[in-house]
Amino acid sequence: MPLPGTPRFPDDVPTLTAGDVTLRVHRAEDAPDAVVQCTDPVSVRWTTVPHPYDLEMAKGWLGQVVPGGWESGSEHAFAIETTHPDGVRRFSGTVSLRDAGPGRGEIAFGAHPDVRGRGVMTTAVDLLMRYAFDTLGLRVLVWYANVGNVGSRRVAWKSGFTFGGTMHAWLDHRGETTDAWVATRHRDDPAGPRGPWDDGSGQSA
Ligand SMILES: CC(C)(COP(=O)(O)OP(=O)(O)OC[C@H]1O[C@@H](n2cnc3c(N)ncnc32)[C@H](O)[C@@H]1OP(=O)(O)O)[C@@H](O)C(=O)NCCC(=O)NCCS
Numbered sequence: 001m002p003l004p005g006t007p008r009f010p011d012d013v014p015t016l017t018a019g020d021v022t023l024r025v026h027r028a029e030d031a032p033d034a035v036v037q038c039t040d041p042v043s044v045r046w047t048t049v050p051h052p053y054d055l056e057m058a059k060g061w062l063g064q065v066v067p068g069g070w071e072s073g074s075e076h077a078f079a080i081e082t083t084h085p086d087g088v089r090r091f092s093g094t095v096s097l098r099d100a101g102p103g104r105g106e107i108a109f110g111a112h113p114d115v116r117g118r119g120v121m122t123t124a125v126d127l128l129m130r131y132a133f134d135t136l137g138l139r140v141l142v143w144y145a146n147v148g149n150v151g152s153r154r155v156a157w158k159s160g161f162t163f164g165g166t167m168h169a170w171l172d173h174r175g176e177t178t179d180a181w182v183a184t185r186h187r188d189d190p191a192g193p194r195g196p197w198d199d200g201s202g203q204s205a
Helices: 028-039 041-046 055-072 120-135 150-158
Strands: 016-018 021-024 075-083 089-099 104-111 140-146 162-173 176-186
Touching: 016 120, 021 120, 028 041, 028 055, 028 089, 041 150, 055 075, 075 120, 089 120, 104 120, 120 150, 140 150, 140 162, 150 162, 150 176
Parallel strands: 104 140
Antiparallel strands: 016 021, 021 075, 075 089, 089 104, 140 176, 162 176
């Protein structure tokens, strides 16, 4: 069974909060900050966001792609909201749960550059895991990243994922097939890292 469809978008999308981090439904007003995020070099380097990227693309993504994912159950994407360095709470990234077959989901995430490095994504992933396991009843989550994406790997490590090594030529990166790190997190796994930090340099392709 895929993730449940959400017939009444945006009304049925839950709001989840921990401290200063909230997961909520995406809104049209998020478009300018989504452009900043999607044109940031680190996002371009490590994600499959279209490049170049502009405001019209952000509006289409917010108005059609995100609602479509909720309605079909293919992807439950939450906007992350937290306080930016200018003191204003607003769009700060996206964390997603993608259908990966019965009882399984794939997590995917990207943070607005202005909020990185202070634990926002780790908190957002924790909220998403609770939603996946406790609300939807999933059994296991999988994480993939291009080999070398140490920031993403660190979030997965802090979130209690168990690393499985490198998958040769697994990810599509703008038409190029790239090697992937893979890790899984089971519902009954204890919170926190599974072992000492390892930046993956011993597992590069
Ligand atoms: C990966 C990403 C989401 C992390 O977001 P974040 O809010 O900074 O995450 P957190 O602050 O919760 O944790 C990140 C940790 O990784 C560290 N880190 C980030 N980039 C790093 C790098 N290149 N090398 C080593 N450590 C890095 C941070 O210092 C932080 O360390 P800490 O645990 O000691 O605090 C963000 O860097 C991002 O948006 N990257 C581009 C998109 C992307 O790669 N998405 C994932 C695709 S698989």
